Amino acid sequence: MSLDHEFYLISKTTGIKDFWMYRERNSSVIDSIVIHDDLIQYIMDSLEWIPSKNPSLQGTPSGRGINYHGETLFDNHSSETLISIFSSWKSLIKNAPDKFELTGKFVYGEADNQEGDYKKSVFNRDEVITKFEKMILMSEALAKGEFYLYHCGI
Template sequence: MSLGHEFYLISKTTDIKDVWMYRERNNSVIDSIVIHDDLIQYIMDSLEWIPSKNPSLQGTPSGRGINYHGETLFDNHSSETLINIFSSWKSLIKNAPDKFELTGEFVYGEADNQEGDYKKLVFNRDEVITQFEKIILMGEALAKGEFYLYHCGI
């Protein structure tokens, strides 16, 4: 089973209190996308620039970036930065070959005497571009002020 980050476009009238528990059978989910954890980790530094809120904490405080292991809420204040970041990554990845490789996290050898190495992450260019285009469209919907983008971390 691969780890993924789930993104759900929901109406702003949705009670966000328990969205994460009922997200797969929730009538207020308008659209959704899952992005593999390896790709999220690769672009994580830039995601930290996106204004966000943490619905898991009392008062849903504002912050930046995604709650990696939990919930994150993006609203119309997030839209411009979210669109710009994913558009920039999309433009960059358009230059990649059909199957491309990125350098992942450092993994230590299994035995004490083995050296470690960086994990090799392999992606399909067109699939990544399609995912980013969908997130961009969701960001454009956010800009209207009538929706939230709800993120469920791993």
């Protein structure tokens, strides 16, 4: 099973209550992208700087970052930071070889006598750049104030 984070560009007129349950057949989805959890975890610290809202909580309170296991709502106040962060990562990844490896979390050995090691994830540079470019385009749409970017965590 693949652990993915889904991002949906939707109109602000879309009802966000329970959107996550009907997202795959929702006609109000304008665009979407899926980013693997290993990549999200690698850039997670920088994602914590993005102004966001939690549609799962009463009143959809403001906060920062993504709701890793749940839903996150980004609006026009999020757009500038989203664009900046994904543009920066895109510029950095452009320097990577065609296939590159990122170091993830520390994973302990399965038995008490086994040492652990850091998880390694292999990515295709061009695929990552394409995903980040799409995130930038969807984030640029947010600046107009007519859209939300709706995140569904793992």
